Amino acid sequence: MKGIITVVGQDKVGIIAEVCTFLSKNNINILDISQSITGGYFHMMMIVDMESSNAVFHQVAAELDKVGEKLGVQIRLQSEDIFQAMHRI
């Protein structure tokens, strides 16, 4: 199953590093990363493959939330399906 991780917040050193370390620990593979910084605001989207991860989806989402809290940014994990459904016929 593919997940979409979005990170939004004030830019600072180490956001990507922290998120990637967390994903690596949970055996979640990153398929694609895009990011932009507008007006000091950091926006990042990752497409990740969760097939080989042992952790349950909602647990990963809850833990990412905590990582976000530590970094002072908002991190969301959502199933890719909602975006596919909305934007692809």
Added chain:
Amino acid sequence: MVNFHEVIETNRMIQEANLDVRTITMGISLLDCAHSDYKVFHQKVYDKITRLAQNLIATGDEIGNRFGIPIVNKRISITPAAICASACDDPHFPELAKTLDRAAKEVGVNFIGGFSALVQNGMTKKDQMLIESLPEALSTTERVCASVNVGTSRSGINMDAVRLLGEKIKELSERTGDQDSIGCAKLVVFCNAPDDNPFMAGAFHGVGETDAVINVGVSGPGVVKTALQSVRGQNFEVLCETIKKTAFKITRVGQLVAQEASKQLNVPFGIIDLSLAPTPAIGDSIAEIFQEMGLECAGAPGTTAALAMLNDQVKKGGLMASSFVGGLSGAFIPVSEDHGMIEAAEAGLLTLEKLEAMTCVCSVGLDMIAVPGDTPATTISGIIADEMAIGMINSKTTAVRLIPVYGKGVGEKAEFGGLLGYAPIMPVNPASCHDFIMRGGRIPAPVHSYKN
């Protein structure tokens, strides 16, 4: 693969424009619960509901978390209670309502709909008993919603039932007078009621439906309004295209959630209801869409045209996004649940008569409208009859959810709280329709219903 902008667009809809799935409603047939002993009947009803819906809340929450979209309500609709109760000599309807209330509490749903009767051609003894029991049943329960279908385009209007309901609404108003007559917010009078409506208070599980079904109601007035901000000042063609595209996207989310819920609960998917349902929250209002279209407020000249266009474009966009569309499917205009409507009504710019005109072109009817507590029962019946006639002649669903607020008058307001909001009490035409309502009998079906 999805791209950055698409992800941001979807998440903005959810976070900034209040996009949500308004309800996952499980329809449950109770026909197989019929039993001549009312105690056995009630127990079978309780057991079936709590068995089939035991995982409804957990499943809804899990899906909401996975997709990152709020699923606001999880609800249950049942076969019209008057039909299921046919086998009992005395079904003890008030007690049945309490049983349904307990079942709803047990599984954790906030409303259960279907304490209903279909009486368009006439009332059976059980239909009459159910209607007579409404004031007690709805004032002694919290989560039970009732509806009565009094007319169809095929059958005409049962004016005896219309008269009786006017009286029962008044009684219910008095019984729940200490809470601004909130009991009346749980009773809907219908013409052409749909069998698969997931929205309360009018939801019931039609007799032509399968044993259990998942129906989903999407929403998103805020998303439509936000989309329209980007086409400010442009012509109607652009306006309509924007609404259609937005409705498509909203509906696709509903379809996804419905299919997922159906799979996880192992209950067939029924329909998506394409309604735009407002809440009292700022930015989640149909009236704000009118303002964005260029009207000063809901009720201004042009409102009926704006609503007709909105309703039609939502359907056109939504139809392709779902494999099965049903329910009410259109824009809701409940006064107390839409802050823009409340403000317009408070300023005297949105009247009962204008709302009635608006119901000719949208999905529901006179919804969540507070009127003075001393409005005569026959006047309430007259308002119901007018609304039913609109539905009957135009072959569409219409409904009435009027709240005569006990002990209050024009200039005061009724507070319902939560999603039901608050409503200014609107003036009612004081001319009498007493003699008309007291005639009794039925209004025959219109000529265009004879299609065979």
